[in-house]
Amino acid sequence: MGEIVLSDVRKSFGGVSIIQGIDLTIKDGEFVVFVGPSGCGKSTLLRLIAGLEDTTDGIIAIDGRDATRLPPARRGLAMVFQSYALYPHMSVRKNIAFPLRMAGMPAAEQDRKVEAAAKVLNLTPYLDRRPSQLSGGQRQRVAIGRAIVREPSAFLFDEPLSNLDAALRVSMRQEISELHQSLKTTMIYVTHDQVEAMTMADKIVVLNAGRIEQVGSPLELYKTPANLFVAGFIGSPKMNFIEGAEAAKHGAHTLGVRPEHIAIAADGPWKGVVGISEHLGSDTFLKVQVDGMGPLTVRAGGEVELHYGDAVSLAAQPGKLHRFDAAGHTLSA
Amino acid sequence: MARHVSNSRKAVVTALAWGIGLLIFFPILWTILTSFKTEGEAINSHPSFLFFDWTLENYHTVNERSDYLGHFWNSVVIAVGSTLVGLLIAIPAAWSMAFVPGKRTKDLLMWMLSTKMMPAVGVLVPIYLLARDTGLLDTKLGLVIVLTLVNLPIIVWMLYTYFKEIPGEILEAARMDGASLGSEILYVLTPMAVPGIASTLLLNVILAWNESFWTLNLTAANSAPLTAFIASYSSPEGLFYAKLSAASTMAIAPILILGWFSQKQLVRGLTFGAVK
Amino acid sequence: MATQASRTASRLMLSPAVVLLFLWMIVPLGMTIYFSLLRFNLLMPGTEEFTGFENYFYFFTDPAFWPALVNTLTLVLGVLVITVVGGVALAVLLDQPVWGQGIVRILVIAPFFVMPSVSALVWKNMLMNPVNGLFAAIARGLGLEPIDFFAEAPLASIIVIVAWQWLPFATLILLTALQSLDREQMDAAEMDGAGPIRRFVHLTVPHLTRAITVVVLIQTIFLLSVFAEILVTTNGGPGTASTTLTFLVYMQSMLQFDVGLGSAGGIVAVILANIVAIFLMRMIGKNLEA
Numbered sequence: 001m002g003e004i005v006l007s008d009v010r011k012s013f014g015g016v017s018i019i020q021g022i023d024l025t026i027k028d029g030e031f032v033v034f035v036g037p038s039g040c041g042k043s044t045l046l047r048l049i050a051g052l053e054d055t056t057d058g059i060i061a062i063d064g065r066d067a068t069r070l071p072p073a074r075r076g077l078a079m080v081f082q083s084y085a086l087y088p089h090m091s092v093r094k095n096i097a098f099p100l101r102m103a104g105m106p107a108a109e110q111d112r113k114v115e116a117a118a119k120v121l122n123l124t125p126y127l128d129r130r131p132s133q134l135s136g137g138q139r140q141r142v143a144i145g146r147a148i149v150r151e152p153s154a155f156l157f158d159e160p161l162s163n164l165d166a167a168l169r170v171s172m173r174q175e176i177s178e179l180h181q182s183l184k185t186t187m188i189y190v191t192h193d194q195v196e197a198m199t200m201a202d203k204i205v206v207l208n209a210g211r212i213e214q215v216g217s218p219l220e221l222y223k224t225p226a227n228l229f230v231a232g233f234i235g236s237p238k239m240n241f242i243e244g245a246e247a248a249k250h251g252a253h254t255l256g257v258r259p260e261h262i263a264i265a266a267d268g269p270w271k272g273v274v275g276i277s278e279h280l281g282s283d284t285f286l287k288v289q290v291d292g293m294g295p296l297t298v299r300a301g302g303e304v305e306l307h308y309g310d311a312v313s314l315a316a317q318p319g320k321l322h323r324f325d326a327a328g329h330t331l332s333a
Numbered sequence: 334m335a336r337h338v339s340n341s342r343k344a345v346v347t348a349l350a351w352g353i354g355l356l357i358f359f360p361i362l363w364t365i366l367t368s369f370k371t372e373g374e375a376i377n378s379h380p381s382f383l384f385f386d387w388t389l390e391n392y393h394t395v396n397e398r399s400d401y402l403g404h405f406w407n408s409v410v411i412a413v414g415s416t417l418v419g420l421l422i423a424i425p426a427a428w429s430m431a432f433v434p435g436k437r438t439k440d441l442l443m444w445m446l447s448t449k450m451m452p453a454v455g456v457l458v459p460i461y462l463l464a465r466d467t468g469l470l471d472t473k474l475g476l477v478i479v480l481t482l483v484n485l486p487i488i489v490w491m492l493y494t495y496f497k498e499i500p501g502e503i504l505e506a507a508r509m510d511g512a513s514l515g516s517e518i519l520y521v522l523t524p525m526a527v528p529g530i531a532s533t534l535l536l537n538v539i540l541a542w543n544e545s546f547w548t549l550n551l552t553a554a555n556s557a558p559l560t561a562f563i564a565s566y567s568s569p570e571g572l573f574y575a576k577l578s579a580a581s582t583m584a585i586a587p588i589l590i591l592g593w594f595s596q597k598q599l600v601r602g603l604t605f606g607a608v609k
Numbered sequence: 610m611a612t613q614a615s616r617t618a619s620r621l622m623l624s625p626a627v628v629l630l631f632l633w634m635i636v637p638l639g640m641t642i643y644f645s646l647l648r649f650n651l652l653m654p655g656t657e658e659f660t661g662f663e664n665y666f667y668f669f670t671d672p673a674f675w676p677a678l679v680n681t682l683t684l685v686l687g688v689l690v691i692t693v694v695g696g697v698a699l700a701v702l703l704d705q706p707v708w709g710q711g712i713v714r715i716l717v718i719a720p721f722f723v724m725p726s727v728s729a730l731v732w733k734n735m736l737m738n739p740v741n742g743l744f745a746a747i748a749r750g751l752g753l754e755p756i757d758f759f760a761e762a763p764l765a766s767i768i769v770i771v772a773w774q775w776l777p778f779a780t781l782i783l784l785t786a787l788q789s790l791d792r793e794q795m796d797a798a799e800m801d802g803a804g805p806i807r808r809f810v811h812l813t814v815p816h817l818t819r820a821i822t823v824v825v826l827i828q829t830i831f832l833l834s835v836f837a838e839i840l841v842t843t844n845g846g847p848g849t850a851s852t853t854l855t856f857l858v859y860m861q862s863m864l865q866f867d868v869g870l871g872s873a874g875g876i877v878a879v880i881l882a883n884i885v886a887i888f889l890m891r892m893i894g895k896n897l898e899a
Binding site: 343344346347349350351353354355357358360361363364367375376422423425426428429430432433435439441443444445446447448449450451452453454455456457458459460461462463482485486489514539542543545546549550559560561563564566574577578581584585588589591592593596597599600603604 | 703709716840
Binding site: 014051071072073078079081082083085086087099146150 | 500503505506507508509510511512513516520521524525
C-alpha cells in the first residue's frame with residue numbers, strides 16, 4: 001500500500017511562503033514526478049511528505065492515516081538523497097542493513113535481505129567496501145538498496161541523478177524505471193529536468209512558486225498544457241512563443257508552437273533567415289529569424305542542408321498551435 | 334601537481350629552510366642538551382655542544398623532589414579535566430548549532446567568541462575573590478572550572494566547524510531509516526565526528542597545559558601546575574641550569590609531542606575556522 | 610530547516626553552554642565595574658565606599674600608566690611586525706619543495722608549544738644571562754663585551770622572547786593559507802606572462818591579506834595579555850621599563866591589594882581589547898557567511 005493524499009499543505013519559513021496550498025492525491029503504485037525550476041518548492045514538498053520538515057498547515061495522509069505529525073521514522077517511507085547520504089564510516093553491507101538494524105531485525109534476517117538487495121542491484125562484489133571506494137553510479141545503487149530493504153510504502157527520490165554524468169544518468173533512469181516495474185511501489189521523484197520527468201513518470205506534477213501549475217500524464221502535459229508556464233517547461237527544445245500581430249490574427253495574446261510542429265515549406269507564410277543551425281544527425285535545430293515575429297526554433301530533418309544566412313519559409317502544422325490569453329491561461333480551441 | 338624544480342635550487346632552499354628551522358628550534362634543543370649536563374658543565378664559559386659527559390642525574394634530582402611529580406599531576410588533571418568537561422558541554426551545543434541552525438545561531442557563535450576576547454586581567458579581581466570566598470582558590474577544581482570556561486568558546490567553535498562538514502543529509506537519511514535521536518548521535522554522528530572531537534581535545538589539552546595567567550594567579554603551593562612550578566625557578570634556583578633544563582624538558586615534552594600531531598587542527602582551532 | 614521536535618531538543622542541548630558563558634562573562638565583568646567605582650583595598654577591609662570615577666582618575670594619573678600603555682603598544686606592535694614579516698618569509702620558504710619538509714615544519718612550530726614560563730626562563734637564564742648565558746659566551750668568544758639584556762633593553766628582550774613564541778603560529782597560518790592558493794590561477798598568470806615577483810605581488814600577497822589580518826587580530830588579543838614572560842624575566846622593571854597594562858593591573862590588585870584601582874585598570878584593558886575584538890569579529894563573521 002502506498003497512497004499519499006495531501007490536503008491544502010502549506011509551508012512557510014519565517015513568514016516567506018514556500019508551499020502555498022497543495023492538494024494532491026498519489027495513488028498506490030504510481031510513479032509521480034515533481035518537476036519545476038529551482039526554488040519552486042518541489043524539494044520542500046518532498047521533505048514535508050518525508051517528515052523532515054513540519055507543515056505549517058494542511059494534512060498529509062499516508063494510506064488513509066493522518067501522518068502530518070508523525071516523525072520521519074514512523075511514516076514507512078524511504079528516501080534517496082541527492083548526495084546519496086551514505087554513511088561513510090560503514091561498509092556497503094552495513095549501510096544497506098542500517099534501517100533493518102534500527103528496526104531491531106535479527107542479524108540473520110538482515111543478512112539475507114541485504115544479500116538479496118545487493119543481488120538485484122549488482123552490488124554483491126562490493127558489499128565489504130566503503131562508500132568512498134565506489135563510483136557515483138554504485139553509490140547511487142547503495143542508496144537505493146538501503147531504501148528497498150525497508151520495503152517502504154513509498155520511495156522518495158530527491159534529484160537522485162543530478163550528481164551523475166550524462167551517460168550514467170540515462171542508464172540509472174532506466175534502472176529506476178525497471179525497479180518501479182518490478183516492485184510496483186509508489187515512487188515520488190523530484191527533478192528539475194523535464195526529460196527525466198517525461199521519461200519516467202506515470203504522472204507529472206509541475207510546480208512553480210509553491211503552487212501546482214498542472215498535474216497529468218507526460219503526454220497530457222505535452223499536448224494540452226494548461227498555461228504558458230507548463231507549455232514552456234515541458235518539451236525540448238522549448239516551445240516558441242509569438243506575441244503581437246501574428247498572435248492577434250489567431251485571437252490570442254500569445255501564440256505557442258513547438259519546434260517539432262513547424263515545417264519548412266516553400267509556400268509557408270513565415271519568411272525568415274537561418275541563424276545558428278545545430279546538426280545532430282538525427283535532427284537539425286535551426287534558429288530562424290522570422291520577419292516581424294522574432295526568432296523561432298525549428299526542428300527539421302536530420303539531413304537538411306541549411307546554413308547560416310539561408311532564406312527559408314516556414315509553416316505551422318495545422319491544429320498544433322497553442323493559444324494563450326494575456327494572463328497566460330490556455331484558450332480552448 | 335608537482336612542479337618541476339631543479340635539484341640545485343631545491344638544495345639551496347633546503348639548506349636555507351633547515352638552517353632557519355634549526356635556529357628557531359635551538360633554544361629548545363639547547364635546553365634538552367643542557368638537561369643532560371652536570372651543573373658545572375652547564376655554566377661552563379666555553380659551552381660544548383655535544384661533547385660532554387652525558388648524565389641523567391638532573392632528572393633523578395628533579396624527580397626525587399616529589400613535588401615535581403605532584404605539579405606534573407596537577408597539570409594533567411587541570412588540562413585533561415577542563416578539556417573533558419568542556420567537551421561534555423560543547424558537543425551538544427555544537428550539534429545544535431551545526432544541524433539545527435536558527436536565525437540567531439550566527440549571533441550566538443559570535444557572542445561566544447566575544448567572551449574569549451575579554452582580557453583576563455579585566456576580571457582577575459572578581460574571579461580571585463570569588464575563588465577565595467568559595468574555597469576554590471588554589472584547588473584543582475577551581476582551575477578546572479576557570480579553564481573550562483576560558484576555553485569553552487574555542488571548543489564549541491572547533492566542534493562547530495567540524496560538525497558543519499558532516500552533511501545534514503546523512504543525518505536526515507538516518508532519521509528516514511528509522512533512527513531515533515539517540516541512535517542518530519550514537520551510530521552516525523559520533524563515528525563521523527570522532528576525528529574532529531579528537532583534534533579538539535588535543536588542541537585544548539595543549540592550550541590548558543600552557544595557560545599561564547590563571548594558573549599563576551589562582552594557585553599557591555597545593556594545586557600549582559607546571560606553569561607555576563617552573564615560574565618559581567625564576568630565582569634563585571634558576572641558576573641551576575641543568576636542573577632547570579631537566580624540569581623544563583619534562584614540562585614541555587608531552588605537549589611538544591601532542592602539538593606536533595595537531596598542527597593542522599591548530600590553525601583551524603586558533604583562527605576559529607577563518608583559515609583552514 | 611528542521612522539525613519542531615528537533616528544534617526543542619536543540620535548544621535544550623544549547624542552553625548549558627550559553628548559560629555558563631553568559632554567567633562567566635556578566636558576573637565577573639559586573640563585579641569589576643562595581644569594584645572600579647569603590648575605594649576597596651584588601652588590606653583595609655571594611656573601608657569600602659563609593660567614590661565614583663576616582664579610581665579611573667588615579668589609574669590614568671598613575672606615573673606608571675603612560676609608560677605601561679606605551680610599553681603595551683610597543684610590545685604588541687614589535688611582536689606583530691617581527692612575526693608577520695618573518696612568518697610570510699618562512700611560509701613562502703616552506704611552501705617550496707624542500708628535502709625533509711615535514712621535519713623542518715616540526716622544528717619551526719615547536720616554540721609555540723613551549724609554556725610561557727619555560728620559554729621565559731630558558732631565554733632569561735640560559736641564553737641571555739650576562740654571566741653564564743650562551744649569548745654572553747658567544748660574545749666573549751668574539752671578543753665582545755657581553756650584554757646584560759634585561760637591564761639594558763628589558764622590553765626589547767621580552768619582545769624577542771614573545772616573538773619567538775608566536776612566530777610559529779604566524780608561519781603555520783600563513784603556510785596553510787599559501788597552500789590553499791589556487792595553482793591554476795598561478796598557471797594562468799604564468800601563461801599571461803607574469804614573472805615570479807609579479808605573481809607574488811599580484812596573487813600571493815592579496816591571497817595572504819586575509820590570513821595576515823587574522824594573524825594580526827588573534828595575536829593582538831593574546832599579546833595584550835602577555836603576563837608570564839614579564840613576571841618571570843623582569844617583573845616589570847627596571848622601574849616601569851617593561852611594565853604593560855596587564856602587568857600594572859596585576860601589581861595594583863595582587864601586590865598592592867588595591868582592588869578598586871586594579872578594577873579600573875581592568876576595565877580600561879577590556880575597552881582596549883574590545884576595540885581590537887570588533888575588527889576580529891567582523892572578519893570571522895564575514896567568513897561565516899561565505
